Amino acid sequence: MNKEDIPPITSEIYIILSSYNEEETLEEVVDGLVERGFKVLIIDDGSKDNTPSIAKNLVRKHNPMVFYYRHRINVGLGGAIKTGIKAALKRGADIMITFDADGQHNPDDLYNMYPPLQEGKADIVIASRDFSDMPTGRRFGNTVMNYITYIFQGKMVTDSQSGLRAFTSDAARKLNLKSPQYGISSEIIGEIKRKNLRFMEVPMTTIYDERTIQKGTNTIVGIKIVLEFINETLKR
């Protein structure tokens, strides 16, 4: 993208970077985000590798753009996002964007995400992957997860498991999120409907390599998400 085409950042934008054992990619990801003018909240979800020391170095290197939060024990993606939202609200964020630290997201995709929020056109923006680019197994899994999200959360979207989500601070305050794990993605979709939030989808590019393919949502995680939903539904 040409420099002139980059939409100006006119608000306090914080990236919520949930990371669990990301020593290999963390520095590159954070550098890329800071270069583009975003403030970064590194949420370390109890990593057991070198993530803490790398993160602390990044805080010093990019002072005052990067902040480090550490969960003493591993909670899960949902827990990390919730801590990130709380931290961003405390720091006076106008907009917060969840981002993965494993290098599968392209920071240039953020340029599509914050303008609708800054202009007041939406409360939540989710970047959807192009399913036709996905490996077959992955495409099937994500399609199934879209239907599961529809059944349990009542809203159909293009990519229910997307990790790139941007919301205004007002929307973030309204979100009532319970899932500690991967169920959070679908739960956010459900909250859009329940809280009547204005929602927009934008396209995103995904970088698939062996590492990111191994990490994301696999069948077992999918089953766990379903069990979590059944459990929450029974308790309602």
Add this chain to the structure above:
Amino acid sequence: MFTYQIIIIIISILAISFSVKKYYENNFSLATFVAWIILWIMVIIISLFPSITTHIASMFGLGRGLDALYIAAIILSYYAMFKLYNKMDKQRKRIDELVSEIAIYNNEHEEDD
């Protein structure tokens, strides 16, 4: 009256008074309290009139009173498991909350130094 009947009745009365105490200390919800009271009153009735179990058993098409008791015990233990699971889930949520609070506290604290 047999000794076992007296023992069971004493245990039941103790359990009922325990439930009442728990209820007034706000440790039991009304639903739990009522369920416990009904359960222990039933235990007292059955120990006073053991023949009831045979009637109940034949009502459900089971041979002996003892079988009905076993089945009731199994159902009750499943219920206990369910309750425990929910309690565990609640505890996990509290721990998650705490971990999150500590992360935010430490971040703010370190910056003050």
